[in-house]
Amino acid sequence: MRMTEIFTAVFINIKENKFKVFLTSLGIIVGALTIVLVIGIGKGSQANVEEQFKRLNVGTLYIMPNFGGKGTETLSLEDIEAIKEEASSVSAVTIVVNGSSEVSYAKTSTSASIAGATKDFQNINNLSVAQGEFITDAHNEKRKKVAVIGAEIATVLFEEKEYSEIVGEDIVINGKRYEVIGVLERLGGNMPGFNPDEGIIVPYDVAEKYIVGKRARTSIMALAKDIDYVADAADEITQILAKLHKGKSDDFRVRDAGSSLVAAQDSAKVMTLLLMSIATIVLIVGGIGIMNVLFVSVKERTKEIGILKAIGARKKDILLQFLLESVVISTSGGLIGIFLSIMIIPLMKYTDISVLPSFLGYGMGLVFSIATGTFFGYYPAMKAANLKPIDALNYE
Template sequence: MSLIEIFRMVFINVKENKFRVFLTALGIIVGSFTIVMVFGIGMGSMENVNKQYARLNAGTIVIMSDPRARSYEDLSDKDLSDIKDCSSVKSACMVNRSNATLVYNNNSSNASALSVTEDFQQIYSLSLDEGRFITDEDDKQYSKVAVVGSSIVEQFFDNDPSEAIDKEILIQGRRYKIIGVLSRIGSSSGGMNIDESVFLPFEVGRKNVTGRRAMLSIIALADDVKNVQGAIDEISSVIESNHSKYADAFQIRDAGSTLLAAQDAAKTMTILLTSIAAIVLFVGGIGIMNVLFVSVQERTKEIGILKAIGTRKKDILKMFLFESIIISTSGGIIGTLLGIFAPALIKQFNINFVPTLYGNIIALGFSIVTGTFFGYYPAKKAASLKPIDALNYE
């Protein structure tokens, strides 16, 4: 029997059982669509992670006091000074972060408030559209000044940075003069959304806004990416020297390790979701196998007649196997095409989705493999039927 004739018989059977074939393919459609979604969400997660740390130098090291530790002690100005004196440290700054209410001309908004020292701008590679950043002189003079992110300017000053300069804004009920407007970043950086934040001189902000117990940390920058471990060792020595009884109350992490941990978490989530999609495809494959078994039973006499007129065993095997592959491939194609609409669907849930050709290929490949694997046994059973038994089957 020619290949064309085999395909003709397959399509005739599929056409006569359209509804059953559709229900069979539904599991494959859902499975392949899920794989497309999984890879898109996984790539979106990786993109979010990379964006969050894109502006954080690879040589950045974060030192945090941990209030959850059994013994607790805060970081101090001496810690910052000693860390700056380390030979492998280029610069360091103190950061204290909290939330605050901003008010301007009867409009109010909630934002992240960060009390920072001067080197924060260099470490995070921040540029300004207008004005200047906070200096150590502002801290010494206890100046009530603020630098704001672009989203705050957009909300209060019609997206005009020059309009915001020298204006007074209420932060937690106190007046601060805006001295600088940061350029838009468009993403989080090291876990902070710079665009939606307001920055204050460290001591001023710590006393009036962020409070003395709010997420205090020192952020240091190694003089070279190759010296990160050396800088960490020096910083550890400083912490142990200054806080001998409470050294275990501090965490020291470099940006590279933090980024790697975040990427690993995103990859783990992608693998987990892919496993779920694989299970859906597996169930769909079992559905194909079940339908083919029913089809073999229904067409037993037909198989007997085909064998009686000389149809070869391998042709009957191909007939049922091709039917399985066609069903699964069609389901895979439909599921992959549905993935085109995934970004619009995912957008409704504020989840970043990045379409990938790799995900589409994997989805289609899995579908074909599923159809082939689960279709082979029923096809082999059909091909193994003896002509006399098939013709006498009731």
């Protein structure tokens, strides 16, 4: 048989059994759709993780009170001064206290996140000032009521004003007036624990006294001189805190941003693999459905196979016809699944799930669909090809 005749026979049989073929391909459609969405979700998750951590230096260390600790030790400015003087592997260190408060300017008010920090907060978090200046040591020493505001807060409070017009204005935080000394460049996305775009940074002592109170939990952020010094910096900080707090090192925990990033990326990859496993199971179920339908088709077309062999059709012609039928069904299912994913992905923006479409997802969805059809279609096709002409012609 010529290839044109084989293809014609395949499409005639599919056309005559459209509804059955559609039901058969449902598993493949769902499987391909799932694969594209799973890869998209995986890429979206990884992109979110990278977005959250991209502004942090990989050598950043977090020192936080340990909620599982036996004591009630807190971190203070004395701790960061000791780290500055004694930790040779640390290039910058800041103490941070977070809170929230009502902020107003003229007749406009909003709720904002407040971070009390020292000047090194800018360097450690890679923050850039679009206009004005950042918090300095002098602001902390003199407990100046000054504030550096994020781009979103600037837009909400000052609307269409230029940044140059905002610097020097007074805003009210928790009933106290603060002079705006700087406006941060817009970053976009979130930074773990604090979003600079929607936040306000004030001197640490001022935040502790007037906004969050002395009972607020403080943390320390430190920056190692180089990525190779992260472990040394963590050890030095642990030893310094143990000495200052009389051996109560269990009250604090030290973590580095690089480990947090790797852990977050690993979690995203594990979730992607788990979802891929589910998609693979769906495809396998769809492939079993194709195999089942082809077995039934072989039974129903036994006499047709006998006639084809009697008029000269070779074993490989019959094998190819049934195998092509399986591949066409699975490929069509894969393409429909990909088309549906293209329609669904834009709708995912209305959920909390981030999905990034990719050619890798589309390609894998189609490849897995074709592979499933080929694998599960081969055995029924071989069975049809091995039928003896005389037995097939006598089959009732």
